[in-house]
Amino acid sequence: MSKNIRRIVIAAAAVVVLVLAFVLLKYVFPEKEIIIEETPTPTEAPIEYLVHRSGDEVSSIAFRYEDGEEFVIRTERQENGGYQFTATPEDSFFGYNASRFRSMMYTVSSITATSKIEENPKDLSDYGLDDPSFSLTVGFTDGSSTTVFLGNQTPILNN
Numbered sequence: 001m002s003k004n005i006r007r008i009v010i011a012a013a014a015v016v017v018l019v020l021a022f023v024l025l026k027y028v029f030p031e032k033e034i035i036i037e038e039t040p041t042p043t044e045a046p047i048e049y050l051v052h053r054s055g056d057e058v059s060s061i062a063f064r065y066e067d068g069e070e071f072v073i074r075t076e077r078q079e080n081g082g083y084q085f086t087a088t089p090e091d092s093f094f095g096y097n098a099s100r101f102r103s104m105m106y107t108v109s110s111i112t113a114t115s116k117i118e119e120n121p122k123d124l125s126d127y128g129l130d131d132p133s134f135s136l137t138v139g140f141t142d143g144s145s146t147t148v149f150l151g152n153q154t155p156i157l158n159n
Contacts, residue, residue, distance in 0.1 A: 048113040051138055051146050055106030060139035066132075073101050077141075108138045111148060128152040 056077075063071045074086045085101040117127070124130050128151025137147040 048116045049110070050113055050148050051109060051111040053109045053138075053140060055102075055109040057140045057142070058105040058109050058138060059141045060137075060145075061104055061108055062137040062139070064135045064137070066134065073104065075101065075105060108136065124149075 058075060060072060060074045062073075072088050074088075076084045076086075078084055083098065083102060083105075085098055087101070121127065129149045131152070132149040133152050134150040135147055136150075137145055139145040
């Protein structure tokens with residue numbers, strides 16, 4: 001047998017094997033329909049806002065610490081659209097940094113909680129708030145204010 005005929009026979013045999021493999025896979029082992037069940041999407045928990053205002057409405061931020069120290073930032077809107085900040089007492093940690101103060105204004109204008117435990121608690125000591133370790137009072141341009149208290153550490157993992 002010549003070399004060319006041998007190559008043709010080998011190529012033809014390869015084609016026959018491939019066709020048989022295709023037929024075998026297609027008809028002997030038909031493709032099973034895969035059913036994908038939809039799982040319900042989890043619903044998001046409602047957002048509990050402690051403070052929900054515009055950052056432009058913030059007129060003051062007062063930080064009160066457990067030891068009685070207080071740090072207050074007051075802001076006043078200027079005619080040119082900028083802000084004038086006054087920080088008392090002067091603090092070496094914060095320094096006088098208008099960018100930080102403006103960032104704080106917008107941060108404290110929207111404070112959320114992961115859940116609401118009790119609407120109007122009768123006894124704040126149940127939550128470690130009878131003598132809070134920290135409080136934050138956000139004052140607004142309309143004269144209203146909101147105070148957020150942080151209690152003492154809980155017995156579970158010192159949170």
